Structure formats: C-alpha cells, structure tokens
Amino acid sequence: MAFFRGRYLHSLDAKGRVAIPQRFREVLGGGDEALRLVMTVDPEGCLVVYPEAVWQELEEKWESLPQMNDELKTYLRFMVGWASDGALDRQGRILVPPPLREYAGLEHDVWFVGVLQNFEIWNGDRLEKATGRDRVRSVTQKLSGLF
Amino acid sequence: MAFFRGRYLHSLDAKGRVAIPQRFREVLGGGDEALRLVMTVDPEGCLVVYPEAVWQELEEKWESLPQMNDELKTYLRFMVGWASDGALDRQGRILVPPPLREYAGLEHDVWFVGVLQNFEIWNGDRLEKATGRDRVRSVTQKLSGLF
DNA sequence: CCACATTCCCCCACTTTTCCCCACGAATCA
C-alpha cells in the first residue's frame, strides 16, 4: 500500500489551479488510469483530498448507517455537501472551486500535506497553528495510551 | 539486530545533501539492497531518520487506529505530514528537502546522533541544549523507576 | 433559439529543482 507523505509548497495560479505534487500523483495512480479524486473540507479549516476509490468506500460506509441520526445528517451535510470531484488536467493540476478556496482561506501559496490515505491542502498560517510543536506535544501525551 | 550508535559531525552542501555516516550505512544495509529511508521531524526540533522497514511498521500501526480521532489526526499531520522518503545516492548521501532543513535549523554543520532503531540529525546549538548535563540529570531522576 | 460572457482545459514556453555522474582531498592502512 502506498501512502501520502510529506509536505510541499505550491502555488495557486490566477485561474485557481494548483499542481499536485508529483509524489502524490504517483500514489494516486496505483494503476495508471484517470487519476480521479474528490476534494472536500475539514473542520480544522483545510481541504481534504481523497483518491476516488477511497472516497467511495467512505460513501458506502455512510450509506449503511442509520439515516435518521441527526448527528450523522449534520456530518454528511458538511462532508458531502462540500465535496467536489474532478480529475487532473494534463499538467497534473486540479482546479479548486471558488467556494472551497474561500473556505480554506487559500491565496497564492498553499501547502500540500500527506496523511496516509489522503492529503490536505492548507493555508500556511493555519497549518502552522494546527501543527505547532506545542500542540503536538500535548496531543502526544493524550495519545500515549493508543500505542 | 544492529543499532545506530554514536554521533558524527557532517556538512550539508549547497544543494542540501549530507553524507550518512558510514557506520549508519552499515546498519541500514542489513542486506545490501537499496538503502531506502524515511526522514521526518521530532517535536524537540531535530530530524529523525528511520530505515524504511521500521517506518512502515509505524504506518501500519497508525492505519489500524480509529481515524476519526482528532488527536490522532493532529499527530499524523505532524509525523506523516513532514515525512520524506528517499534513497541514498551513489556517494551515500541523502537530500534534505528545504522544509525539513528549515524546520530543524540546519545550516552547514549538522550532527548525526544514533538512538538504537533510528538516528537523528541536529543543529549543533539545539543538540547541545537538548542534551546538556543538567537536563539529562533531571530526566534521569524521573526515569529511575523504569530500570 | 441565438448571442454573449464565463469557465475550463489543452498546449507551449520558461524557470527551478532534483538527481545522476565524475573528480578531488583528507585520512587510514599496509
């Protein structure tokens, strides 16, 4: 299994396009088909991008859950409601739809961050706050039970 | 099982490359295949380097945990988000990507420090602060229950 | 149903980074 790893600084051009880091394209392209992906938002304030196959597994899981649950409905309104699917253009870029761009506060410089099964797209300042050393140290304490 | 031990002063060249100490290469190359490794960051402010096999075990463990957990997500954003995998070039060097170089404050002189299963790469001043006698003395006290 | 504006995607061109390869110098050992 190949995973998304690492962080890369890329730039969103005037047309709202960004190049996906080459390393991420390799992971996406397990078999070298179309490289389709689904992009949505994360409550932390960034965008999340899934390979289409991974996203579809999530959808099936959601489908199988009790649909009357209000919390689930709220969650789906968020995750699915923001979702945008697309493919890479021939230069390996994706187009970030204006609402998503605005949600994540993306200007010219954006960070790609790999987190195993998917990757995220961040505004630099927000990323720094979310992954600062202090924050990580305190989180590590709480996790120590898990592994 | 061979372990990483000792400290070595090497230099990062203008292109961001450093030679891995020969003793470490021997440990990495249990069988003399590709010598692949994964480099990431540590909250203490240095870089950590794992043989690829060791790193993959970590990833598998993380994958098996509940993915909705916010603390885990923060942790992965940090550990995996900074990770960079690579191989040694024919001179036994690795390329330290600019974001990692900056994170760890690496300039020309860098220290390699072996810590059993993995090794670290340090800026000299930071290493001195992190391993000063006073600090180690106080830490040793707290450990006395463990062994 | 037809103009018109807008969005999207292809192509091309430029710059920067990465990764080969070769070569030098210091240290070690015979």
Add this chain to the structure above:
DNA sequence: TGATTCGTGGGGAAAAGTGGGGGAATGTGG
C-alpha cells in the same frame, strides 16, 4: 609511499512546477 575508503564539491541532463494564450464547452439572458 602507494592504495583504498570516506567525506565533499560541482557540472549537466532530466524532471517538476509555474504561468499565459487560445479554443471548446457551458450557462445565462434576451
């Protein structure tokens, strides 16, 4: 003192990221 090993430096081809022009597609308003 020659030979080998190890760390260091640089040249150059290839790859990756960036930006812009223009045609096709889409959607909107008359």
